[in-house]
Amino acid sequence: MITGQTKFAGLFAHPARHSLSPQIQNRLFKDCGVDGVYLAFDIVPAELEKAVESLKTLDAFGANLSMPHKEAAPALMDEVSTQVALTGAMNTIIWDGQKLYGESTDGVGFFRALASEKITTAEKTLLIFGGGGAVKSILAAASRFGPAVVQVALRSSAHREATQKELQKIAAATGLHLRFIALEELQELQAAVDAADILINGTNAGMTPHLETSALPEEIHYSSEKAFIDLVYAPLETVFLKRARLKGCRTLNGLAMLLFQGIASFELWTGKSPAASTVEALKKELFEINQKKEN
Numbered sequence: 001m002i003t004g005q006t007k008f009a010g011l012f013a014h015p016a017r018h019s020l021s022p023q024i025q026n027r028l029f030k031d032c033g034v035d036g037v038y039l040a041f042d043i044v045p046a047e048l049e050k051a052v053e054s055l056k057t058l059d060a061f062g063a064n065l066s067m068p069h070k071e072a073a074p075a076l077m078d079e080v081s082t083q084v085a086l087t088g089a090m091n092t093i094i095w096d097g098q099k100l101y102g103e104s105t106d107g108v109g110f111f112r113a114l115a116s117e118k119i120t121t122a123e124k125t126l127l128i129f130g131g132g133g134a135v136k137s138i139l140a141a142a143s144r145f146g147p148a149v150v151q152v153a154l155r156s157s158a159h160r161e162a163t164q165k166e167l168q169k170i171a172a173a174t175g176l177h178l179r180f181i182a183l184e185e186l187q188e189l190q191a192a193v194d195a196a197d198i199l200i201n202g203t204n205a206g207m208t209p210h211l212e213t214s215a216l217p218e219e220i221h222y223s224s225e226k227a228f229i230d231l232v233y234a235p236l237e238t239v240f241l242k243r244a245r246l247k248g249c250r251t252l253n254g255l256a257m258l259l260f261q262g263i264a265s266f267e268l269w270t271g272k273s274p275a276a277s278t279v280e281a282l283k284k285e286l287f288e289i290n291q292k293k294e295n
Contacts, residue, residue: 012051013066016040024262034270036154052076055095062093078147086170087136092265100249102209107141109261119227122146125195129153129215130202131163143174151192153181171211192220201230202279208251214239236290
């Protein structure tokens with residue numbers, strides 16, 4: 001029920017209307033007894049600064065940021081977290097009545113999603129495909145969750161050297177043991193897959209219009225003891241995950257990361273954490289929503 005005391009949080013994105021974040025956050029407000037509401041706002045880049053300033057004027061909890069605003073927003077903050085300073089990207093604004101604070105919950109959301117499915121990363125070897133913003137957030141948070149080694153597989157491109165430097169900077173600042181793999185070197189890639197406990201797709205392979213593609217070449221072999229994680233959640237099962245499932249591997253799509261990064265933002269705004277029953281209900285609800293879209 002909306003009252004005269006209701007505060008709001010929102011999503012700033014372009015486009016924004018497709019987002020599942022309102023379903024997540026409004027359920028969290030309701031179940032945690034917080035007088036709040038969450039709305040999605042379609043904000044074009046030229047209007048981002050005005051939108052951010054409005055959070056102060058309207059005394060909001062804050063906002064989430066999605067594409068294309070994650071890298072533009074840090075410059076509009078009064079203060080940012082160490083992780084945001086390292087990666088240059090953020091997904092959460094907190095307004096505390098005094099200052100705008102920028103944080104990224106993508107990385108911690110990823111690791112909490114794994115933990116919720118009993119997939120542990122402590123002393124494990126990870127193999128991540130891609131080097132974009134989501135991967136940077138995961139790497140910036142990784143040292144807190146104890147992986148022994150993180151391998152990053154990158155495709156040869158004009159930007160590869162610059163990407164490696166950015167990722168190495170994050171590793172050096174956090175004490176992460178990082179190795180780079182050439183995706184086209186199949187022998188090197190096979191060795192990296194053999195060593196990995198958890199394989200993570202951080203590329204757009206498997207998303208529209210690349211539905212029939214996979215970050216991992218089909219000729220690479222692996223055992224059923226490995227876990228495969230895809231940051232993509234539409235479709236619910238990418239080629240990357242389907243091939244792994246058919247070989248008996250554990251698989252997890254990006255819905256869990258979406259949920260737990262949202263929960264982490266909610267906790268920053270309100271200081272409250274949802275009950276396990278709320279989390280499980282949201283997992284089921286998000287899956288059903290996406291399943292209906294695919295059907």
